[in-house]
Amino acid sequence: MTAIGTGIDVSPLALGGTTFGWTSDEATSRQVLDGFLHAGGNLIDTSDSYSAWAPGNCGGESETIIGAWMAARGNRDRVIIGTKVSRHPEFAGLSAANVAAAADASLKRLGTGYIDLYWAHYDDPDVPLQETAEAFDALVRAGKVRAIGVSNYTGERIREWITIARRENYVVPVAVQPLYNLVKREAYERDIAPVAAAENLAVLPYQALASGFLTGKYRAESDLAGGIRQYMARGFYSEAGLAVVGVLEGIAREHGSTPAAVALAWLRGRPGVAAPIASARTLDQLASMMAFTRLQLTADQRSALDDVSARVPSV
Template identity: 40%
Template sequence: MKKLGNTDLQSPPIIFGGNVFGWTADEKESFNLMDQFLDMGINMIDSADVYSRWADGNEGGESERIIGKYLKDRGNRDKIILATKVGSSMKQGGPKDISERHIMTAIEDSLRRLKTDYIDLYFTHWDDNKTPVEETLGAYQKLIEQGKVRYIGASNLSAERLKDSLKASIENNLPKYEVFQPEYSLVEREKFEGEIQQICRDNNLGVTSYFSLSSGFLTGKYSTLKDTKGTDREPFLKNYFDERGQKILKVLKDISDHRNISQAAIALRWLMQKPDVTAPIASASKTDHLRSFKEAMSMKLTEEEMNNLNEAST
């Protein structure tokens, strides 16, 4: 377990991504997944108010609703660190919004769906690039004072807006983002490495990476772009099958064959051994996919293996 930034929250080695609930995992399978990963010691779930809006027939909020039903059915809210997000539009292609007015409405919707009276970690999901950072943080201050939110985090903010937010926290005695959630994986490194990474390091922010398995690309399930045709993942994977992507898959396969463990476990372990990453977020749509989580938590990559993965993904 690792401490998330300056909070008193202890993150498990892998955080379960709740984006699959109501999308590639129906309610029954979602309940089974939550039972199993909790048994494994993975006690943190990352969701968002818009998950899983993109599935046919969905309107958003499906993930939170399923989690809420589960928490009520099992009576285990106190055993779970619950993270969710605000800022996206429930309408496909709708505007981002992190104004106080939107946040104060969205939190009530999320709490109702989740059947809880507090969120452990509440994220700014996307920036609207117009709301003053002081207004957003002021809204969070009210929610913290009301006991509806314990800590706040940010995802997908630019380096400039993240710095402005951290500065405003100090100068105006407002809540500070304690966790940053970037897209980060063997395939997508530049969105985190560099300036954002340094800001997180300088401010002791916890880091929870999303798309850690690049929408399944790093699991080895798909060898060519043709393999993705007609799948739910096709829109997310279309840009990965270039020369660099193939190099990454080859190194993953080499280590996988040598170690006799899954490629997904290796990709997760690479993130777990990155010093600035607190824990990667990963999801699974079937319970047997959780095997790679167990493998990742019970092995360590050698320095040579880390170097080979770094080289292939540069």
């Protein structure tokens, strides 16, 4: 377990909630959630906007499924719930009124009295950062949120939030959620990692498996045809990226493991990373991911992954 803030101890992997109510129906979602808990996981990451983009959905479907699962299992005290605000169709942005209303809506869908880790999903340039920081502080002081984090913020804006919070005696963010994986390194390592290190922020990288690209399932342009997941993976596809997958597969064979497990083990070993975030549509995908908790990469294997991934273009 790794501590985030004060008293929040999280498992080495965070289970992403994007698939729940989208590519996983409720029954399958519950199987994955049960399997995650049984395998020793406890941190579930979702958002009030998951999955508003799917036909027939309006946002909050993932939270609703997680909430119903917790109620059915009676396990709220065994899980750490992280959710986000700013992208729900009815609660867009980070004004104080919107943050307060969105949090209450998330609490209702989750069927709980508190959110363990509440994220500002995307920066809102139209709202003064002090207003947003004060709104998040108010949620913590009201007991509705235990700790706060920022997602998709630049290093400069993270510093600005922390400066405001300290000046005004607001609650300070304890975590950052960036896009970071073996084929998307440069932006995070250049801009955000120095701030995370200086401020002791726990790092929870999302798209840890590059929308499935790092599992090895997309080996040619033709594999990317059709489906939303394939469309998302296209943003990670390149010849240099395929070279990374090749090294992952070689190391996986050496360990009798999977490329997904190796990719997660590399990411979990990066400075400041508390828990990579990855989604599983099925129990088989979950088992492939959770295998990384039993995997110890050698120094040579880490060096090989460092070197090949550093050659992936930053654009």
